[in-house]
Amino acid sequence: GIQVEQSPPDLILQEGANSTLRCNFSDSVNNLQWFHQNPWGQLINLFYIPSGTKQNGRLSATTVATERYSLLYISSSQTTDSGVYFCAVPIKAAGNKLTFGGGTRVLVKP
Amino acid sequence: ETGVTQTPRHLVMGMTNKKSLKCEQHLGHNAMYWYKQSAKKPLELMFVYSLEERVENNSVPSRFSPECPNSSHLFLHLHTLQPEDSALYLCASSQQGASTDTQYFGPGTRLTVL
Numbered sequence: 206g207i208q209v210e211q212s213p214p215d216l217i218l219q220e221g222a223n224s225t226l227r228c229n230f231s232d233s234v235n236n237l238q239w240f241h242q243n244p245w246g247q248l249i250n251l252f253y254i255p256s257g258t259k260q261n262g263r264l265s266a267t268t269v270a271t272e273r274y275s276l277l278y279i280s281s282s283q284t285t286d287s288g289v290y291f292c293a294v295p296i297k298a299a300g301n302k303l304t305f306g307g308g309t310r311v312l313v314k315p
Numbered sequence: 316e317t318g319v320t321q322t323p324r325h326l327v328m329g330m331t332n333k334k335s336l337k338c339e340q341h342l343g344h345n346a347m348y349w350y351k352q353s354a355k356k357p358l359e360l361m362f363v364y365s366l367e368e369r370v371e372n373n374s375v376p377s378r379f380s381p382e383c384p385n386s387s388h389l390f391l392h393l394h395t396l397q398p399e400d401s402a403l404y405l406c407a408s409s410q411q412g413a414s415t416d417t418q419y420f421g422p423g424t425r426l427t428v429l
Contacts, residue, residue, distance in 0.1 A: 209357075236415045246352075246403050248420035255415075291358070295414035302371065303418060305358040 228292030338406030346412030
């Protein structure tokens, strides 16, 4: 079955809107990363967050490891936030290798 | 981020060509990775090197041949590829190759096989 699942798969936002992206995972984890992939393919690290809450500017993330999910919040979205957001966790069934979800494709319209 | 660089950024090759992708990390890390990202599919781990030794080979066809001459450089040698190998190839590095590591990615090489 799906071991790292992200929702929604696609998200269209008006500039200035807030949104929440979700990542569900099947294992207990000691690592969870959120990435933003820009339109040129570059994967940018957003958060390393195996548990708890972190904030970085307009972005914040919360991981509830006991319930096996993580949330990424985008506030006051800007057009530069467009791209694909991935979460990645090590999955035991995959030999503890970092396993990526399918991503959430975000389009922020001006 | 400029900690991990990849060249070339774009590559078009025929099925009979031989080419190599290069990755260099400037972060002092000991582990390096190759990932493949195809359209509509999650990133797939191909190879992992830790301290210049290959520790993971995820059933990748032999037409992909990695090389890690030192902890800062990683190559992916390509020969007799198929059109379905067209994808974005991403290199990453991390401190030790542990599951708790943060991985840092290069900008990728977009490969088209004709």
